[in-house]
Amino acid sequence: MILGVDIGGTKTMFVLYDHESFKVLDTIRSSQENLNILSDKINKIVESYNIKAIGIGIAGWVRNGILLKTPNIKDGSIRLNLTVPYILENDANCFAYGVYNILAKKDESNIRNIVGITVGTGIGCGIVIDGKIYRGKGLAGELAHITVEGEKNCSCGGKGHLESYFSGWSLEERFKKPVKEVMEENIEGFYESREFDIFVKSIANLVMIIDPDVIVFGGSIGMRFNKKIVEERLKSYILPEFDTKVILFIDEDVVAKGAIFLAKEAILSSD
Ligand SMILES: [Zn+2]
Incomplete structure (x- = not known):
């Protein structure tokens, strides 16, 4: 299983991929309060669904996997401490x-x-x-x-x-x-x-x-x-x-799907 996370300016969405189909698990507000506990939330999903890799698309400027700026997420400080490998990518790229x-x-x-x-x-x-x-x-x-x-x-x-x-x-x-x-x-x-x-x-x-x-x-x-x-x-x-x-393109989940495709290639294809 792969988890896709779409951290937008207003909401954050979690999508599960079992190598055949996608399923939206949850959508929460992209509030600082929620972003503070994002790692905990993701780690819990990882454990529950036996996730092997995570793709994260974020409304921010990302260079070499490092988040430089998030103009549309208030405060926007995100510290990721995840238990499985992940990729972080700009949401529009996803x-x-x-x-x-x-x-x-x-x-x-x-x-x-x-x-x-x-x-x-x-x-x-x-x-x-x-x-x-x-x-x-x-x-x-x-x-x-x-x-x-x-x-x-x-x-x-x-x-x-x-x-x-x-x-x-x-x-x-x-x-x-x-x-x-x-x-x-x-x-x-x-x-x-x-x-x-x-x-x-x-x-x-x-x-x-x-x-x-x-x-x-x-x-x-x-x-x-x-x-x-x-x-x-x-x-x-x-x-x-x-x-x-x-x-x-009428698909609310496509950013998370793109992040999943990227995680699959970057993390799982090297196994
Ligand atoms: Zn500007």
Whole structure:
């Protein structure tokens, strides 16, 4: 058995994998109180289910398995003291890798390059090139913190970053309502808003840099996008020679699944 843990900005999810199927064990709030006892909770699951390896995806900046910063988890200090081997990976990387593995196993095996964008509390971006996560020196794909315009304060401490305009936390600040509601009811012309435009332009620029087979949107907000609108708006900024496919990946557990795939390869395949 392998355990996948998805530590997001708002909630933490535990998923069990028995080499055939996935099962969500529990979901808790990503409060500091819960994060303080995270190791104990995981170690208890390890014992109960005879877990051999753990994959952890976290909404944070990870270099060489070391957590550098968690802009969207308050305080965010996490000390892991686990009884079995584990890998720690950026959650958007887990997302992209999970999507890649799930698509590659279907009849879409010609897909090699994926850009995965998660829009939840924050924005995540994972890049899979030739079936492998592209990390650069560790932090590649920090799309959330590219400078777009203005001086708006960002969760990371910077100013004018994409996430300070378009993300769960910044959109909620802007619209004073849950983002899912804003999207569904197209409040104040959500899809015509400056914020959405900034987001689409940023994604279009990224698509033209990477030229991926697919661009996949996920996360609690991203999976609820209107696909047709996103596709059309992206097309208006991407040169016509690019024919990137757009997918909305509707799967709440895919970050944990990606972390499980990574743990399986990194830890169990060496046995
Ligand atoms: Zn930032």
